[in-house]
Amino acid sequence: MRNFTKELTYKTSRSSGAGGQNVNKVETSVTVQWKVADTEFFSNEEIELISEKLKNRINLDGILQLTVSESRTQLQNKKIATEKILELVEKSLIKPKPRKATKPSKRQIEKRITAKKQISEKKENRRFRF
Structure with missing residues (x-):
């Protein structure tokens, strides 16, 4: 698995949904972004493959974006987001x-x-005859 984590950028925001005070005041949701075309870790052929397989997840600016708010801590969400984006890119290269x-x-x-003939015969024999 190639590690292109140096090219990833992170943004934090408040998580949505229920959760009380923690959700209302702490930015735990993490959005990880990766500019696919500007990567130095993959060849042009691999970039095309990634772009084709993940075209529904890449926006018009050519950025692959993933938001995670599974955990209550920003650090844990950042770790999960990084793992998910690495896995997503790795699967797209297969x-x-x-x-x-x-x-x-x-x-x-x-x-x-x-x-088929045997089944047909069986059904034919079931028919009621006068």
Whole structure:
């Protein structure tokens, strides 16, 4: 896993939702931002792959942004946000194996047709006749 944490910027804000005094006065929510195009850790091909896979999460300015407010402490949220963005980028770099098209064997086709005929016969025998 590549560590590009030096390129990440953090912003804090107050968490939303219930929580009483702690939520109202402490900025525990952390937003981590990473400018994808300006990275020095990835090649142009990898940047294109990241941009394509995470296009729904990257804004018009080319910034990948993630907000975390899971924990009650800013430090813990910062750690979680960093881990999540690293994991997100790492998963986007995985190239899926191309699927190889295969045909069913003659034996399989024959077996399926035989089974269909048996079921058809069974249903035909159930019919009421005068």
